[in-house]
Amino acid sequence: MNADDIVGFFARRQDLDPELYVELDFAFECAGDPREAAAHLASEQSTAQWRRVGVDEDFRPRFAAKVVDLDATPRETFSVPVDGVPATDVHHVRVTLAHPHGNFGPRLPNLLSAVCGEGVFFVPRIPLIRFLDIRFPVSLLAAFEGPRFGIAGLRGLLRAYDRPIFFGVIKPNIGLPAEPFAEIGYQAMAGGLDIAKDDEMLADAPWCPLAERAALLGDAARRASAETGAPKLYLANITDEVDRLIPLHDLAVARGAGAVLINAMPVGLSAVRMLRAHASVPLIAHFPFIASFARLPWYGIHARVLTRLQRLAGFDAVIMPGFGPRMMTPEAEVQDCIRACLEPMGDILTSLPVPGGSDSAATLERVFSKVGGVDFGFVPGRGVFGHPMGPAAGAASLRQAWDAIAAGVPVEERAAAHPELAAALAAFGG
Amino acid sequence: MNADDIVGFFARRQDLDPELYVELDFAFECAGDPREAAAHLASEQSTAQWRRVGVDEDFRPRFAAKVVDLDATPRETFSVPVDGVPATDVHHVRVTLAHPHGNFGPRLPNLLSAVCGEGVFFVPRIPLIRFLDIRFPVSLLAAFEGPRFGIAGLRGLLRAYDRPIFFGVIKPNIGLPAEPFAEIGYQAMAGGLDIAKDDEMLADAPWCPLAERAALLGDAARRASAETGAPKLYLANITDEVDRLIPLHDLAVARGAGAVLINAMPVGLSAVRMLRAHASVPLIAHFPFIASFARLPWYGIHARVLTRLQRLAGFDAVIMPGFGPRMMTPEAEVQDCIRACLEPMGDILTSLPVPGGSDSAATLERVFSKVGGVDFGFVPGRGVFGHPMGPAAGAASLRQAWDAIAAGVPVEERAAAHPELAAALAAFGG
Numbered sequence: 001m002n003a004d005d006i007v008g009f010f011a012r013r014q015d016l017d018p019e020l021y022v023e024l025d026f027a028f029e030c031a032g033d034p035r036e037a038a039a040h041l042a043s044e045q046s047t048a049q050w051r052r053v054g055v056d057e058d059f060r061p062r063f064a065a066k067v068v069d070l071d072a073t074p075r076e077t078f079s080v081p082v083d084g085v086p087a088t089d090v091h092h093v094r095v096t097l098a099h100p101h102g103n104f105g106p107r108l109p110n111l112l113s114a115v116c117g118e119g120v121f122f123v124p125r126i127p128l129i130r131f132l133d134i135r136f137p138v139s140l141l142a143a144f145e146g147p148r149f150g151i152a153g154l155r156g157l158l159r160a161y162d163r164p165i166f167f168g169v170i171k172p173n174i175g176l177p178a179e180p181f182a183e184i185g186y187q188a189m190a191g192g193l194d195i196a197k198d199d200e201m202l203a204d205a206p207w208c209p210l211a212e213r214a215a216l217l218g219d220a221a222r223r224a225s226a227e228t229g230a231p232k233l234y235l236a237n238i239t240d241e242v243d244r245l246i247p248l249h250d251l252a253v254a255r256g257a258g259a260v261l262i263n264a265m266p267v268g269l270s271a272v273r274m275l276r277a278h279a280s281v282p283l284i285a286h287f288p289f290i291a292s293f294a295r296l297p298w299y300g301i302h303a304r305v306l307t308r309l310q311r312l313a314g315f316d317a318v319i320m321p322g323f324g325p326r327m328m329t330p331e332a333e334v335q336d337c338i339r340a341c342l343e344p345m346g347d348i349l350t351s352l353p354v355p356g357g358s359d360s361a362a363t364l365e366r367v368f369s370k371v372g373g374v375d376f377g378f379v380p381g382r383g384v385f386g387h388p389m390g391p392a393a394g395a396a397s398l399r400q401a402w403d404a405i406a407a408g409v410p411v412e413e414r415a416a417a418h419p420e421l422a423a424a425l426a427a428f429g430g
Numbered sequence: 431m432n433a434d435d436i437v438g439f440f441a442r443r444q445d446l447d448p449e450l451y452v453e454l455d456f457a458f459e460c461a462g463d464p465r466e467a468a469a470h471l472a473s474e475q476s477t478a479q480w481r482r483v484g485v486d487e488d489f490r491p492r493f494a495a496k497v498v499d500l501d502a503t504p505r506e507t508f509s510v511p512v513d514g515v516p517a518t519d520v521h522h523v524r525v526t527l528a529h530p531h532g533n534f535g536p537r538l539p540n541l542l543s544a545v546c547g548e549g550v551f552f553v554p555r556i557p558l559i560r561f562l563d564i565r566f567p568v569s570l571l572a573a574f575e576g577p578r579f580g581i582a583g584l585r586g587l588l589r590a591y592d593r594p595i596f597f598g599v600i601k602p603n604i605g606l607p608a609e610p611f612a613e614i615g616y617q618a619m620a621g622g623l624d625i626a627k628d629d630e631m632l633a634d635a636p637w638c639p640l641a642e643r644a645a646l647l648g649d650a651a652r653r654a655s656a657e658t659g660a661p662k663l664y665l666a667n668i669t670d671e672v673d674r675l676i677p678l679h680d681l682a683v684a685r686g687a688g689a690v691l692i693n694a695m696p697v698g699l700s701a702v703r704m705l706r707a708h709a710s711v712p713l714i715a716h717f718p719f720i721a722s723f724a725r726l727p728w729y730g731i732h733a734r735v736l737t738r739l740q741r742l743a744g745f746d747a748v749i750m751p752g753f754g755p756r757m758m759t760p761e762a763e764v765q766d767c768i769r770a771c772l773e774p775m776g777d778i779l780t781s782l783p784v785p786g787g788s789d790s791a792a793t794l795e796r797v798f799s800k801v802g803g804v805d806f807g808f809v810p811g812r813g814v815f816g817h818p819m820g821p822a823a824g825a826a827s828l829r830q831a832w833d834a835i836a837a838g839v840p841v842e843e844r845a846a847a848h849p850e851l852a853a854a855l856a857a858f859g860g
Binding site for chain 2: 032037045046047048049050051052053054059062063079080081083084085089103104105107108109110112113114116117118119120122124127131163171172173174175180184200201203205206239240241242243249263265266267268269270273277286287288289291292293295296299300301321325326327328357360378381382385386387388390391
């Protein structure tokens with residue numbers, strides 16, 4: 001690119017119609033002129049060749065992504081070893097692009113192709129790049145359906161207000177037949193869970209068929225609800241081939257599931273959007289695959305981007321890697337993902353953030369204080385189903401911990417009068 | 431885990447029925463005992479809790495992933511800075527797991543959830559891990575359809591044998607209306623391309639609707655075929671929301687497309703498998719998103735795994751990052767992906783590997799020699815549509831280069847009598 005070419009990929013924000021663009025934030029490390037690198041980034045993800053040979057035309061004004069912010073800091077070398085790019089004149093660069101969304105339209109696969117494709121990860125002299133965030137104009141958001149229930153709708157179904165929503169992952173997750181599986185799910189719901197859920201790896205398995213499981217757990221939820229006076233939901237994992245999503249949704253719901261779990265990336269966000277148009281119960285996202293590109297600080301895609309896209313695709317709740325060393329995710333990034341569920345997004349409803357990872361009654365207070373509010377889901381597995389006194393006691397220990405927190409009483413103090421809570425702190429605390 | 435727990439996740443290969451397992455290769459760096467880390471890896475991706483509390487049972491024999499090979503080498507520290515895991519007693523470990531495929535069945539989303547999920551990227555004391563390869567038993571492969579055409583089928587459609595298949599990406603990719611877009615596509619097919627293709631970012635756009643584009647380019651392919659006596663195909667990008675894939679396939683094919691392009695990850699592999707059951711023309715994969723998790727040597731998922739899964743999902747050709755510094759992919763990994771298209775895979779047909787990246791007549795010989803055979807596709811963009819003499823000359827320059835290579839004549843020597851080739855070498859060589 002020459003100097004004229006580069007200028008064609010820069011713009012002042014105030015000269016652009018904000019309704020025509022998504023804004024994309026990237027952090028990258030480049031060799032050579034940061035402005036030229038940023039122009040390449042804009043060019044590669046939009047009009048890499050903006051005229052025909054021998055024709056006097058320029059597609060950049062309408063179709064080019066444009067650099068609207070750039071902040072470059074010199075560095076000694078790249079953050080990590082890089083092959084094939086000499087580490088000379090290295091800069092760390094924060095850049096915001098305005099990308100014309102008319103190039104791809106309100107379609108998730110085409111959006112992903114433009115902003116997570118060759119035009120990001122194969123840009124000359126940018127060996128390290130992380131896609132940090134995306135902002136949508138209201139005009140584009142209006143073309144998406146978003147969650148059908150959102151947090152308010154989920155709370156209404158459960159009649160659970162002013163407190164976290166208590167999920168539990170039924171364990172053993174793999175291998176247990178439907179009958180004992182449903183029995184421990186029942187115990188946990190009777191003990192205090194709002195939602196008993198399948199593990200993300202348990203689908204329609206021959207040793208625990210979804211039809212049988214949904215019937216038994218639907219019945220378990222009804223019984224636990226009748227006994228406790230509180231609504232209970234069985235969350236059925238219907239992750240499967242795309243052409244089975246709607247049939248499995250219908251089957252699970254007809255048998256007794258009150259919500260369905262889908263592994264968002266393995267199934268694909270667009271398939272989730274298709275399901276959203278049909279589904280009659282809340283859709284809950286799980287996070288397999290995302291860490292493969294979201295974990296590292298200087299390469300890949302920040303999980304917040306995927307959180308926003310999961311909300312856009314229609315998930316009413318998003319299970320995500322949560323706080324603490326177990327999930328290997330910096331606290332600030334967990335907070336970013338939680339905010340992406342909760343903050344305003346045109347007319348798109350909120351999604352319930354469910355930060356998870358080796359939780360139990362012993363971690364509830366920490367999670368609550370880090371979230372800074374009650375709008376979250378709490379999703380232990382072993383903390384309920386590995387509780388030494390059994391799943392009912394495991395679930396009870398969560399509610400006892402929450403009652404203490406809500407009353408402003410130290411959880412350890414409350415444990416003196418509640419053996420379930422005391423046992424949870426002894427088994428999982430420390 | 432105690433020593434007994436660890437032993438339950440190890441097995442000798444000869445004690446397992448190979449038809450019941452997929453084999454997974456990982457490279458990881460861990461802190462502490464490598465055997466314990468490997469046992470955690472096996473446990474987290476299968477039966478992390480293998481018995482109920484108070485019940486004498488063990489789900490591991492049938493359901494656990496098992497370590498069948500382990501090779502650990504001490505290291506001073508981690509390859510790159512790692513948060514939250516102390517760099518003491520660090521090892522680099524190569525491990526092979528036998529993972530019981532009955533846990534997920536012949537279903538791509540469930541497979542991905544098990545082998546690219548929480549059980550790989552959130553394993554205690556394994557902060558760096560790369561999923562290197564997967565091997566399927568014949569019994570599992572038999573449940574997949576794979577490509578309908580494969581390389582032999584594609585060659586038959588094009589009547590192109592004993593040479594590479596010449597694709598060209600019509601450029602400018604974004605912004606050009608259908609009529610001039612089809613005109614340059616026509617020129618390039620008349621000049622020698624086998625397949626004129628849409629860019630992966632050009633879908634059903636308002637300024638270039640797929641219906642109109644497919645009609646014009648279908649006609650262009652027919653005219654170029656009649657004039658040259660060789661079959662020509664227009665490859666239409668139908669990447670779109672999942673519920674539009676089949677309608678857009680039908681529309682594009684009815685209007686004149688001879689093959690369809692799908693961005694595999696943005697659409698989702700399972701949606702591709704759904705389309706495969708319906709499609710009447712070859713399916714060609716493009717690679718957006720894959721680099722976000724496939725680029726780094728010590729983290730993520732090797733692109734070869736995705737190549738195998740794209741073939742399994744039914745792609746007849748897989749466009750992938752190719753040779754040379756432009757695509758930032760080590761040569762050995764490009765070779766790995768090419769082999770994944772070509773090597774035996776039960777009864778699953780081969781896929782044509784199409785290693786791409788800033789190609790032209792000037793790079794053809796290098797690509798041919800690196801592939802080591804004629805079973806590949808060659809996919810220039812600018813090398814055809816940015817050729818200084820126009821697209822027909824750009825396409826002709828590819829065929830001239832190939833004729834020289836096939837005749838054992840140096841390409842530069844052949845250029846003396848062929849101005850199109852000479853111009854390509856001058857513009858793109860060096």
